[in-house]
Amino acid sequence: MILKEKVIVANTGEDTLSCIDLKNREVIETIDLKSTISSNKDTMLRVDSSFIGPYDMVSNGCGLIYCTNNYNNSIFKIGMESKKVLDILHVGSFPTCIKYFKEHLFIANTDSNSISIVEEKSFSLIENIPVGEKPMDIEIDETNMKIYVVNSNGYSMNIIDLKGKDNKLIRLNNNPVKIILEEESILILSIVNNGITSSSNISIMDRRSYKIQQSIDFKGIFSTMLKINGSEIIFITNMDNGYLYRMDIIRGDLLSKTYLKGMPNKLEWDRDNTIFISNISTNTLTLFDINTNKIIDNIKVGIEPNGILILD
Numbered sequence: 121m122i123l124k125e126k127v128i129v130a131n132t133g134e135d136t137l138s139c140i141d142l143k144n145r146e147v148i149e150t151i152d153l154k155s156t157i158s159s160n161k162d163t164m165l166r167v168d169s170s171f172i173g174p175y176d177m178v179s180n181g182c183g184l185i186y187c188t189n190n191y192n193n194s195i196f197k198i199g200m201e202s203k204k205v206l207d208i209l210h211v212g213s214f215p216t217c218i219k220y221f222k223e224h225l226f227i228a229n230t231d232s233n234s235i236s237i238v239e240e241k242s243f244s245l246i247e248n249i250p251v252g253e254k255p256m257d258i259e260i261d262e263t264n265m266k267i268y269v270v271n272s273n274g275y276s277m278n279i280i281d282l283k284g285k286d287n288k289l290i291r292l293n294n295n296p297v298k299i300i301l302e303e304e305s306i307l308i309l310s311i312v313n314n315g316i317t318s319s320s321n322i323s324i325m326d327r328r329s330y331k332i333q334q335s336i337d338f339k340g341i342f343s344t345m346l347k348i349n350g351s352e353i354i355f356i357t358n359m360d361n362g363y364l365y366r367m368d369i370i371r372g373d374l375l376s377k378t379y380l381k382g383m384p385n386k387l388e389w390d391r392d393n394t395i396f397i398s399n400i401s402t403n404t405l406t407l408f409d410i411n412t413n414k415i416i417d418n419i420k421v422g423i424e425p426n427g428i429l430i431l432d
Contacts, residue, residue, distance in 0.1 A: 128200075128429040129398060129405055130174040130187060131422025137174065137187070137198075138421040140405065145417050149203070153196065156204045165208055167192060176427040178220040180240065185429065186225055188215040195227060197243055200431075207243050211236040217258045226267060228255040235269060235280065249287060252276040259301045270296035270308065277308070290330050294321050298344050300354075305333065307369065309345045309356065312337065318360060322369065336372045346387040346395065348410065355395060355410075357384040364397065364408065376413055380406055388428040398425040 129138040139149040153172055157165050173190030180186070184206075185198045195215060197207040212229025215236070219226045224246075225238040234248040235255065252271030255278075259268045267280040277290045277299070294310035306325040320342040324334040342365075345356040352370040357363075363377045364384060382402035389395050394416065397406040403423055407416040 126431045127396060127405070128177060128185065128431065129421045129425045130177055130427040130429075131403075131424060132173050132175050132190060132400075132426045133424030134422045135172040135174060136422045137177075138405075138425070140419060140421075145407065145419060147419065147421060150422065151198075151203050153205060157208075165205060167208070174427070175216055176218050177429040178218045178225070179429060179431065180220055180223075186218060186220070187427075188218045188227060190214050190216065195225065195238070209238060209243055209245065211238070211245060212248060216256060219258050219260055221260045221262060226258055226260065228258050228269065230254050230256060230272075233271075233274075235267065235278075249280060251278040251280075251287075252289065256296070257298050259299050261301060268299055268301060268306070270299050272297050272311070293323075293332075297342075300345065300347050302327075302347075304328075307345070307347065307354070309342060311341060320356075322354075322356075322367075324369070334372070336369075338374075343385050344387050346389055348389065349391070353410075355387060357387060357397060359383045359385065364395075366413065378408070378413065378415065380415070386426055386428050388430055390430055390432065396428050396430065398428055400424045400426065 125142045127140040135153050137151040138147050141148045171191040175188050175190045177187045187196045194210045196205045199206050212232035212234045214231035215227045216230045217228040223240045227236040236248050237246045251269050252274030254273035255269050256272035257270050265282040269278040275292050279288045294312050296308050296310045298309040300307040308323045310321045312319040312321050318341050322336045323332050340358045340360045342356045343359050347354045354367050354369045356365045362381045365377045366375045382399045384397050385400050386398045393411050395408040404418045405421050409416050
């Protein structure tokens with residue numbers, strides 16, 4: 121398989137990966153993760169649970185993909201040329217977000233309140249770092265060698281210094297689900313739990329003082345956000361009403377909203393004109409043009425798609 125101009129989607133509900141050709145905008149192959157393990161005669165790999173739950177993915181840029189598995193409490197090392205699971209490593213409970221940095225993997229274990237650090241070369245667990253309750257998202261400050269972790273049930277954010285192992289806890293007003301690091305600020309998407317209405321919040325925090333500089337409240341449960349580099353524009357998905365929202369984060373203005381149906385979930389950007397959106401109830405991957413503000417296509421994938429990996 122030629123890896124360029126492809127998108128991989130992790131289908132949590134059926135333990136498969138959908139491989140999509142962007143030129144023809146179609147699924148060219150579906151990788152059944154259980155079948156690749158059982159049919160691989162060269163290894164002694166086994167899965168202990170009935171369901172694997174592939175959720176999030178990252179590439180090392182050299183033909184290997186690492187995938188977190190919610191239900192199997194593991195990460196898979198997958199060779200995209202062979203289309204086989206090469207190795208399995210068990211980490212914490214219910215691993216979700218995964219990041220790659222300096223030949224190491226960083227995994228958020230949502231149900232065991234920890235971050236696993238895995239050395240890629242040996243594919244071994246170095247340590248589990250405790251964080252707040254239900255860590256959901258990780259961002260890495262590559263310049264200063266720090267990990268930022270938002271805890272979706274802990275009203276908090278951990279900042280872990282990879283050089284000195286300092287682990288700082290920052291208290292927040294709401295339960296965060298997504299962060300974006302800017303040069304001087306941090307954008308934080310949170311769920312507002314007031315027991316009355318379903319609402320969300322985007323806050324802009326100063327990276328030096330950790331003080332909130334701006335706060336925007338809006339109705340609905342929003343699962344993730346994406347910021348276009350060099351622009352004030354962000355996109356957020358509303359799982360309540362099936363809309364993709366386009367906002368000016370500086371002014372706090374809603375610029376437009378596009379109906380996608382179902383429950384739009386994860387967002388990825390190709391660094392050009394296209395946003396990719398997985399939809400966990402319609403089992404589709406939506407391609408959205410940010411210039412025309414219109415849907416390009418809806419591609420049918422597997423059951424309950426979550427993580428999106430763009431191979432360019």
